[in-house]
Amino acid sequence: MCCFDIGGSYIRYGVPCADGDVVEQGRVSTPTASWKALVAALRNACDETDAQIASLSLAGAFPPDGGSADVANIPCLNGRDVQGDLARAMGCKVLVTNDADCFALAEAHLGAAKNQPIVFGAIIGSGVGGGVVINGELLRGFGGISGEWGHGPVLDATLGGLLPDTEPLACGCGQNGCIDAVCSARGMEKLHLQLNNDALTSLEITRRWKAGDAQATRTIDVYTRYLAQSLSVIVNTLGPHIIPVGGGLSSEPTLIEMIDRQLREMVLADFASPVVVPGHLSANGGLVGAGIVAAQHLHHKESAT
Structure with a gap:
């Protein structure tokens, strides 16, 4: 083959x-x-x-x-x-x-989620995608769709009133407020521009956040909260034992740790170990x-x- x-x-x-x-x-x-x-x-x-x-x-x-x-x-x-x-x-x-299904399957068999019964593989980079693996087998949903958490107007653009002046972000699929539009690398850049009136790349925003920049810190706080909220729904609905992350975000373990901490405060289950982790096979x-x-x-x- x-x-x-x-x-x-x-x-x-x-x-x-x-x-x-x-x-x-x-x-x-x-x-x-x-x-x-x-x-x-x-x-x-x-x-x-x-x-x-x-x-x-x-x-x-x-x-x-x-x-x-x-x-x-x-x-x-x-x-x-x-x-x-x-x-x-x-x-x-x-x-x-x-491709996101392939990533999830690879992580479930040979990567960060090896031997875990229920795995949700999350791709977070230039776009947002995902795949579900149960007992080593892909979950193939109706129409070939499952794990595609990136699309659907599910995000509250005001973040519970914390951002009252925020407009819904347009997604390439034609809807507003999709996770892909907010939580991708381009989404981070749009958030930063909206919050700070400053056009920066996601790499530069992350670099400045690590250096303690106040504007970048605000952007990252909003960005990670959006991600954690979105993933918490998946955890409470699907019950994955672990969520390996692929895409560009997989190279930022500090950011992933932050998302994991926030998520574990939101979900119903009491996880003793990290849920959101960098994938090994991105x-x-x-x-x-x-x-x-x-x-x-x-x-x-x-x-x-």
Whole structure:
């Protein structure tokens, strides 16, 4: 089998090792606008690795029984039956899984959530996503959607009256007040601009917060409270034992510790150890998760015969 992590800029690919890890064997630029070029790139990697199964991790929503997929960052895939169309074009078995689901699966098997019964993997970076793993298996919801906590107008923009002059933040999905619009890196930047009338990058805001800057501290206080509130609903509803974090936020353990402390004050369960933790496989979760998806597919196929 060949595993792929397909992003808007690069396609990374590799073959699973005996321990479940996947070592990158190559990468090529993603031909986002050309279906034929994308198929050729995937087929070449499968030929190179002598693979009969292609397991793909990429951002998007993929109906489990086929149908139109939502793949915003790769236009040539958007609206297609990605799994079916690729299988027919490549002449091999193709498995397609959301990248946040792959991250959650990788963390549940080999990362920070290893051996935990219920895992919610949270991606917090340029966007916000998530995946649910129960007893080592992905929870695949209706329409292929589960764990997508980034969208839906669920946030109180005034933060319980603490921010009475705050306007709802617009999200790329067309709604206002989505977690993705507030808790992504761009969301942090929008909050800082709104609170302080100062345009800074999320990296600079975080740097200034660590240095004790008052404006950055206010932004981080609001940002982490939004995140903790949002995650507390997931904890009380789903009951995950742990929430590994991937994306850009995974490189900021101090920020994650702050979110975890706030969350544990909000939830009903009494956790004796951290719930929100940095993921161990943020950089390679897509490839590793795609490998686990393929391995589980083969196992289920063998069990059914």
